[in-house]
Amino acid sequence: MMEAESDLIMEPESGANLTGAEILLKALAAENVELIFGYPGGAVLPLYDALLQSPLRHVLVRHEQAAAHAADGYARVSGKPGVCLATSGPGATNLVTGIANAYMDSVPLVVLTGQVPTTLLGTDSFQEVDITGITMPITKHSYLVKDVREIPRIVKEAFYIAGSGRPGPVVIDLPKDIQAATTVPEEASLNLKSYKVFGKGNAGQIIEAAKAISASKRPVLYAGGGVISSGADGALRELCRKTGLPVVTTLMGIGSLPHEHPHLLGMVGMHGTVTANYAVDDCDLLIAVGVRFDDRVTSGLGHRFATKAKVIHIDIDPAEIGKVVRAGIPIVGDARQILESILERVEAPEIEDWWRQIRLWQEDHPLNYSQTDLSPRLIMEKIGELAGETSIVATDVGQHQMWAAQFYPVRRSRHFITSSGLGAMGFGLPAAIGAQLAQPEGLVFLVVGDGGLQMTMQELATIVQYDLPVKIALLDNGVLGMVRQLQGVFCGERFSEIQLHANPDFLKIAEAYGILGMRVKTEAEVEGAVREAIEHRGPVLMDFLISADEWVWPMVPPGKAITEMLGR
Amino acid sequence: MLHTLAVLVENHPGVLTRVSGLFARRAYNIESLSVCQTEDPDISRMTIVVDGDDRVLEQVTKQLHKLVVVHKVVDLTSEAVVNRELALIRVKVNADSRSEILQTVDVFRGQVVDMGRSSVIVELTGDSEKIDAFVRTVRHHGLMELVRTGKIAILRSDN
Numbered sequence: 001m002m003e004a005e006s007d008l009i010m011e012p013e014s015g016a017n018l019t020g021a022e023i024l025l026k027a028l029a030a031e032n033v034e035l036i037f038g039y040p041g042g043a044v045l046p047l048y049d050a051l052l053q054s055p056l057r058h059v060l061v062r063h064e065q066a067a068a069h070a071a072d073g074y075a076r077v078s079g080k081p082g083v084c085l086a087t088s089g090p091g092a093t094n095l096v097t098g099i100a101n102a103y104m105d106s107v108p109l110v111v112l113t114g115q116v117p118t119t120l121l122g123t124d125s126f127q128e129v130d131i132t133g134i135t136m137p138i139t140k141h142s143y144l145v146k147d148v149r150e151i152p153r154i155v156k157e158a159f160y161i162a163g164s165g166r167p168g169p170v171v172i173d174l175p176k177d178i179q180a181a182t183t184v185p186e187e188a189s190l191n192l193k194s195y196k197v198f199g200k201g202n203a204g205q206i207i208e209a210a211k212a213i214s215a216s217k218r219p220v221l222y223a224g225g226g227v228i229s230s231g232a233d234g235a236l237r238e239l240c241r242k243t244g245l246p247v248v249t250t251l252m253g254i255g256s257l258p259h260e261h262p263h264l265l266g267m268v269g270m271h272g273t274v275t276a277n278y279a280v281d282d283c284d285l286l287i288a289v290g291v292r293f294d295d296r297v298t299s300g301l302g303h304r305f306a307t308k309a310k311v312i313h314i315d316i317d318p319a320e321i322g323k324v325v326r327a328g329i330p331i332v333g334d335a336r337q338i339l340e341s342i343l344e345r346v347e348a349p350e351i352e353d354w355w356r357q358i359r360l361w362q363e364d365h366p367l368n369y370s371q372t373d374l375s376p377r378l379i380m381e382k383i384g385e386l387a388g389e390t391s392i393v394a395t396d397v398g399q400h401q402m403w404a405a406q407f408y409p410v411r412r413s414r415h416f417i418t419s420s421g422l423g424a425m426g427f428g429l430p431a432a433i434g435a436q437l438a439q440p441e442g443l444v445f446l447v448v449g450d451g452g453l454q455m456t457m458q459e460l461a462t463i464v465q466y467d468l469p470v471k472i473a474l475l476d477n478g479v480l481g482m483v484r485q486l487q488g489v490f491c492g493e494r495f496s497e498i499q500l501h502a503n504p505d506f507l508k509i510a511e512a513y514g515i516l517g518m519r520v521k522t523e524a525e526v527e528g529a530v531r532e533a534i535e536h537r538g539p540v541l542m543d544f545l546i547s548a549d550e551w552v553w554p555m556v557p558p559g560k561a562i563t564e565m566l567g568r
Numbered sequence: 569m570l571h572t573l574a575v576l577v578e579n580h581p582g583v584l585t586r587v588s589g590l591f592a593r594r595a596y597n598i599e600s601l602s603v604c605q606t607e608d609p610d611i612s613r614m615t616i617v618v619d620g621d622d623r624v625l626e627q628v629t630k631q632l633h634k635l636v637v638v639h640k641v642v643d644l645t646s647e648a649v650v651n652r653e654l655a656l657i658r659v660k661v662n663a664d665s666r667s668e669i670l671q672t673v674d675v676f677r678g679q680v681v682d683m684g685r686s687s688v689i690v691e692l693t694g695d696s697e698k699i700d701a702f703v704r705t706v707r708h709h710g711l712m713e714l715v716r717t718g719k720i721a722i723l724r725s726d727n
C-alpha cells in the first residue's frame with residue numbers, strides 16, 4: 001500500500017531529475033520501509049525537506065540514541081530492518097550505542113547519517129566526524145556515498161546485507177551535497193560479488209545430527225536468538241514434540257518456546273535456572289541452535305562448558321562455529337531450514353531416565369519468591385497473567401531485566417525485547433516505542449529500572465507525541481541494583497556510588513508529560529494497578545517501590561563453572 | 569606459527585582499514601602486510617603474515633570472509649609457493665670495510681644501488697630468511713637504515 005502511494009506521489013515522469021534526497025526516500029519506499037526514527041540537523045536539511053513530500057512516516061525522537069534503539073525494537077518485533085536517521089557529527093555519534101547494541105544482538109538496521117559536503121570531507125569542518133570509521137567495528141558493513149548515482153544500488157545492498165544471513169546494522173553516510181545533487185535515477189541491482197548467505201545446511205551433517213539426537217541419552221537443546229530471527233520457533237516446538245528434547249534458552253532465545261512449555265528448563269548461564277545449568281553440564285549431547293556460547297552463558301569458560309557432551313552447533317555465521325567451543329557436528333545455515341530437515345530424519349531418543357533426573361533438579365531447585373513486601377517476581381507474573389499471551393515486554397538492563405527474563409511468562413517469539421550482548425542501559429523505553437509502532441494494536445509493557453529510565457527518560461515525550469499506549473512498569477529500588485548486587489557479592493558489601501539519592505518523583509515526571517502515573521507499594525495493590533494500566537487507553541507509568549535488598553538468584557560468579565551457582 | 573594469507577579484496581578506499589581493523593580488534597597479530605592492485609584493477613591483493621595456531625587461523629579466515637569487501641582468502645602456508653621480499657639497506661662504509669661489504673652483497677646476490685662517501689644502499693630480494701641473514705652479516709659494519717616490503721607470495725605453477 002505504501003508503494004502504491006509512493007508511486008502516486010513520487011514516481012517521476014521517466015527521465016526526470018531527482019535530488020539525492022528524493023532518490024533515497026524512494027529507494028527506502030521500494031524496500032517497504034514505512035517508518036523512520038530520526039532527528040534533524042544541518043547536514044540532513046535536503047533529506048528532511050524531501051520528507052515533506054514522501055509517504056514515509058517519520059518519528060521524531062528526543063535523542064538520536066533513542067532513534068537507533070527504537071529502530072532496533074521495531075526490527076526485533078516486526079522482523080523487518082529498522083531505519084534511523086541523524087545529522088552529521090553529534091547526531092551520528094549519538095547513534096553509536098544503538099548501532100553497537102544492534103550489532104551485538106544481530107538486529108537488522110539501516111542507519112542513515114548526514115555528512116558534511118564532499119568538498120569539506122577530511123578538513124575537520126563543522127560537525128564532521130568519520131562515522132563510517134567510528135562504527136566500523138560495530139557494523140556489518142558501511143557506505144560513504146560519493147556519487148548521487150550510487151544511491152539506489154547502495155540502499156538496495158544495505159537492506160540486503162542488514163537483513164540476510166546473520167542480520168546486523170549497516171550505515172549509509174550521506175554528504176549534504178550528494179543529497180542535493182540531481183540525477184535521473186536508474187534501476188539498481190546488487191553488486192555483491194563475494195557476499196554469501198548460507199541456507200539449507202550440509203545434508204550429510206544434518207543426517208549425522210539426526211542420528212546423534214536419536215541415539216542420545218541425555219540431550220539438551222540450547223536455543224538462542226538465531227532460533228527467533230530465522231523463524232525456527234515452530235520447528236523447535238515440533239522437534240520437542242517428536243523427540244521429547246529438553247530445551248534451555250539464552251536471554252536472546254526467550255520466547256522461542258512458550259514460558260509454560262513442559263520441555264523448557266529456563267534460561268541457561270549467569271542468572272539461569274539451576275536445572276538448566278545442571279542439565280547443560282551433565283548432558284551427553286548439546287544441540288546448540290543460533291547461539292554463540294557467550295560468556296554470560298559459559299562464564300567465559302568454553303573449555304569447562306558441557307564437557308561431557310558432543311556438540312551439534314547450528315549457526316548461520318560460520319565464524320561462530322568453533323569460536324568458543326569445538327563442535328563435533330557443525331552445521332552452517334539457516335536454523336529453521338536445518339531444524340526442519342533434522343525433523344524429517346530424527347527419531348525419538350530414549351530419555352525417560354534423563355527426564356526423571358531433570359524433574360528431580362526442578363523439584364529441588366525452584367526459582368524462589370523473595371520475602372520482601374513487594375516481590376519483583378509477583379509483579380512480573382501478575383503483569384504477564386493480566387496482559388495475556390500476546391503482550392510484548394521490553395526491558396532495560398539491570399536486576400529488573402533478569403526478573404523479567406526469569407518470571408515474565410513470554411509465550412511467543414519476538415515478544416521479549418531486551419539488550420543482551422551490549423547490556424545497554426537506556427535501551428528499554430525507546431525499544432518499547434519501536435515495539436509499539438511495530439504492533440500498534442499490541443499491548444506493550446516496559447520493565448525498567450530507576451537508573452535506566454533516567455538514561456532515556458526524555459522519550460516519554462515521544463510516546464505522548466505519537467500517542468503510544470506503552471505501559472511502563474518501573475521497578476523503583478532507589479539504586480543501581482545490579483551493580484549493588486555485584487558489589488555485595490564481590491566487594492564485601494562495600495557499596496560505591498550506586499545510590500540514586502536525588503531520584504525525581506516519578507509520578508510528577510509522568511504528570512509533567514501528561515502520562516497517567518500510579519504508585520504501588522504493596523502486593524495487594526499490584527493487580528488493581530495493572531488492570532487499570534491495561535484498561536487506560538494511553539501510556540501509563542507504574543512506580544513499583546521495591547526493596548533495594550532484592551537480589552537476582554541464582555547467580556554464577558564470572559569465572560566459575562555454571563554449576564557453581566550462588567543462592568541456589 | 570607464522571601463516572601467509574593471500575587475501576583478495578575490492579580495490580576501494582577504506583578497505584585496508586576494514587581488514588587491519590579486524591585484526592586489531594580481534595587481537596590477531598600481523599607480522600607483515602603488503603598490498604597492491606592485481607591484474608584486475610578492481611581487485612587488490614593483500615599478503616598478510618599472521619602469527620597464531622590453527623584455531624586462530626581458522627577464526628582469522630572466517631572473520632575475513634565475513635567482510636563484504638573480501639572476495640577470497642587463501643592460506644599459502646603449507647602450499648608450494650614462491651615467497652619474496654624486497655629490502656633496501658643503508659650500510660656504513662669506510663675505506664677498510666668497503667671491499668668486504670661489496671663481497672657480501674655479491675654472495676647474497678644483492679645489488680649496490682647507490683654509493684656515498686660514508687654509506688652504500690643495498691637492494692636485496694629473496695625470502696625473508698635470506699634478508700635476515702644478510703642483515704646479520706653486515707650489522708657490525710653499521711646498519712644505518714632498513715626498509716622491507718614484507719612478504720609477497722604466489723602459488724607455484726603446477727607441473
Ligand SMILES: Cc1ncc(C[n+]2csc(CCOP(=O)(O)OP(=O)(O)O)c2C)c(N)n1
Nearest residue numbers: 398399400423425449450451452480481482
Ligand atoms: C549504559 C550503561 N552504563 C552502565 C551499565 C552498568 N550497569 C549494569 S546494570 C546497572 C544498574 C541498573 O540500575 P537500574 O536501572 O536502576 O536497574 P536495577 O538493576 O536497579 O533493576 C548498571 C549501572 C550498563 N549496563 N549500561
Ligand SMILES: [Mg+2]
Nearest residue numbers: 449450479481
Ligand atoms: Mg534501580
